[in-house]
Amino acid sequence: MRNMENAIEVTNMSKRFKLMFDRPNTLKERIVFFNHEKPEYHQVLQDINLEIKKGESVALIGTNGSGKSTLLKLMTKILYPNKGKIETNGKLTSLLELGAGFHPDFTGRENIYFNASIFGLTKSEIDNRIDSIIDFAELGEFIDNPVRTYSSGMYMRLAFSVAINVDAEILLIDEILGVGDQYFQEKCFKKLEELRDSDKTIVIVSHSLDVVKKLCPRSVWIYKGHLKEDGDSETVIRHYLDRIVEDHKKSKGLVIKKDKYFGDITIDCPQENQTILLNSLSHLFYGWELSETDESIVKVYLDDSYLGDAIRVERDDVTTLLGDQFGGYAANPQPGWKFAVNESALIPGKHELKVQSMDEHGQIIKEKSVHFNCER
Amino acid sequence: MITRLKEIYSYRELLKTSIKKEIRGKYKGSFLGVLWSFINPLLMVLVYAIVFPFIMRSSMPHYLQFLITGIIPWTFFTTTLVQGVGTIKNNAGILKKVYFPREILPLSVSFSGLINFFISCIIIVIFCLFGGLGISWHLIFVPLVGFIQFLFTLGIVMALTAINAYIQDTEYIINFFINMLFYGTPILYPEAQIIDSGAPAFLIIIVKLNPFTHFMRIYRDVFLNHCIPSFSSIAYVAVVAVILVIIGYLIFRKLEKGFAEVL
Numbered sequence: 001m002r003n004m005e006n007a008i009e010v011t012n013m014s015k016r017f018k019l020m021f022d023r024p025n026t027l028k029e030r031i032v033f034f035n036h037e038k039p040e041y042h043q044v045l046q047d048i049n050l051e052i053k054k055g056e057s058v059a060l061i062g063t064n065g066s067g068k069s070t071l072l073k074l075m076t077k078i079l080y081p082n083k084g085k086i087e088t089n090g091k092l093t094s095l096l097e098l099g100a101g102f103h104p105d106f107t108g109r110e111n112i113y114f115n116a117s118i119f120g121l122t123k124s125e126i127d128n129r130i131d132s133i134i135d136f137a138e139l140g141e142f143i144d145n146p147v148r149t150y151s152s153g154m155y156m157r158l159a160f161s162v163a164i165n166v167d168a169e170i171l172l173i174d175e176i177l178g179v180g181d182q183y184f185q186e187k188c189f190k191k192l193e194e195l196r197d198s199d200k201t202i203v204i205v206s207h208s209l210d211v212v213k214k215l216c217p218r219s220v221w222i223y224k225g226h227l228k229e230d231g232d233s234e235t236v237i238r239h240y241l242d243r244i245v246e247d248h249k250k251s252k253g254l255v256i257k258k259d260k261y262f263g264d265i266t267i268d269c270p271q272e273n274q275t276i277l278l279n280s281l282s283h284l285f286y287g288w289e290l291s292e293t294d295e296s297i298v299k300v301y302l303d304d305s306y307l308g309d310a311i312r313v314e315r316d317d318v319t320t321l322l323g324d325q326f327g328g329y330a331a332n333p334q335p336g337w338k339f340a341v342n343e344s345a346l347i348p349g350k351h352e353l354k355v356q357s358m359d360e361h362g363q364i365i366k367e368k369s370v371h372f373n374c375e376r
Numbered sequence: 377m378i379t380r381l382k383e384i385y386s387y388r389e390l391l392k393t394s395i396k397k398e399i400r401g402k403y404k405g406s407f408l409g410v411l412w413s414f415i416n417p418l419l420m421v422l423v424y425a426i427v428f429p430f431i432m433r434s435s436m437p438h439y440l441q442f443l444i445t446g447i448i449p450w451t452f453f454t455t456t457l458v459q460g461v462g463t464i465k466n467n468a469g470i471l472k473k474v475y476f477p478r479e480i481l482p483l484s485v486s487f488s489g490l491i492n493f494f495i496s497c498i499i500i501v502i503f504c505l506f507g508g509l510g511i512s513w514h515l516i517f518v519p520l521v522g523f524i525q526f527l528f529t530l531g532i533v534m535a536l537t538a539i540n541a542y543i544q545d546t547e548y549i550i551n552f553f554i555n556m557l558f559y560g561t562p563i564l565y566p567e568a569q570i571i572d573s574g575a576p577a578f579l580i581i582i583v584k585l586n587p588f589t590h591f592m593r594i595y596r597d598v599f600l601n602h603c604i605p606s607f608s609s610i611a612y613v614a615v616v617a618v619i620l621v622i623i624g625y626l627i628f629r630k631l632e633k634g635f636a637e638v639l
Contacts, residue, residue: 017637018637027543027545027549073636076474076475077475078471078472078473078474078475078636079636079637080633080634092475094474094475096473096474097473100469100470100473100474101469101470101473101474103397103401105401113389113393114390114393114397116389117387117389117390117392117393118390118470118474118476119474119476120386120387120390120476121389122386122388122389123389123392126389
């Protein structure tokens, strides 16, 4: 370590994977295919330099296949770099996959001991924590049943509970906030916030940029195996999103033309059964639409009569949350829509607003409608 | 090396639970459970005890005890080896997801073998007591020799399990070698018999160099002959064991970095 203040130091580190289409697994294959083909290499990470200080919370962001998960595995010492160095300082726990090493025939309690010991805890250390682990998992009397009888939610709860209660100084987390129901997710999130505010070092890999923004003040953006940007989360995420949209524009030809597209449309205003006071000249309706094609049109109908096409606008929150959906092609730079209705068109009483997203062939991708009241 | 040992020590709870899992998990679900690790060698003894006196026409006194003192240490070696060779491959799932000192896996298999062996020694003692041979204070050598055999096995297991991750034939090749070694070791027959048999000189040299010939000598001196085992035999197997552990460890260290990629 160059600096003892650092929890993780990555120096000129490169990692590549051997690409083998038919890997020789047996001796025969090894002999027969000896020098058969020159192995090809896939450079996953190139010349990464990174320092993470003790107590920092850092997010690794990047698109699928950018190498961020590999970087996390390298920090865990599951993989080893081809060039350069990765050094860590302090007890390290990684939550790459929850419940790794659970034995289905053993009880929850036994598995706690086994799983916690994988993280390097001794018996007495586990004894001290076991109550808080069981409490956090909220398994009640099920804790003494074999794990194979658990529902998948219970399984994940137990696994997360063990991992989070290990009390490591460095915590590496790979996309795990999809655990259990809404309630438990919030609980996990709170626990992570608590850990962040303590002296723990946290490194998170996540696609959900909202979580990143809330948990980590600092983000590191990995782009095609290179460290593209490192700094304040807000800024890095903004640049990252800009780049997604830009890359998407470049690869526009890649959008697969299909006969039928999937997508979704939402109306944010008006809400169902909302009452609108008619006191201005026009009223603005808005929402968002995302689909596999980015040439979709949003048509607006009021009480079944066609009013016109909505104007498309940028919506950062939608791009952040749903940018990866619909086959990754949903990065429509302008997912939002808005439409201003003249007040003269709205008379007091009940109305129905319907929006349709339509592809370039004029086929409806999705439609939605809401009912609302107008009052003067 | 020292920091490595320290790290393994800090993971001692994992080692302990893995050993337990190894012993308990192996026969989990079967009706007789852990008992199988004792029934297996006993059945093997039974077969040889019935068949061999007729084929070999040997009228050795206490042949049954002679067999048991050979077969139980031998089972310790073979079950540990067979289980150990696959241990990296079989734990691929966990190796790819969590970090822990990888040596824990071969270590826990070997330790569970050693524990099984010590328990099985009770069977030998029972047979000696009821076979009219009795026991003597020389039994105190058993832990020492058992530990040497443990190191010996551990060295081989570390090397082979690491190689097996890359070349999966290893698992099948060793079965052949185990079989060969079985007949090259004085388990079913006394050592003197092969030396007097007029076999080619190179075969006799192989048998004499075979560490298991020396292991058998030591175990039989302790259990059957009630005398202090020959120092040269103990020294020989101890030196071989230490060399094997060092070589095995070096091979393991060299290959372990690629485990997550090749599995």
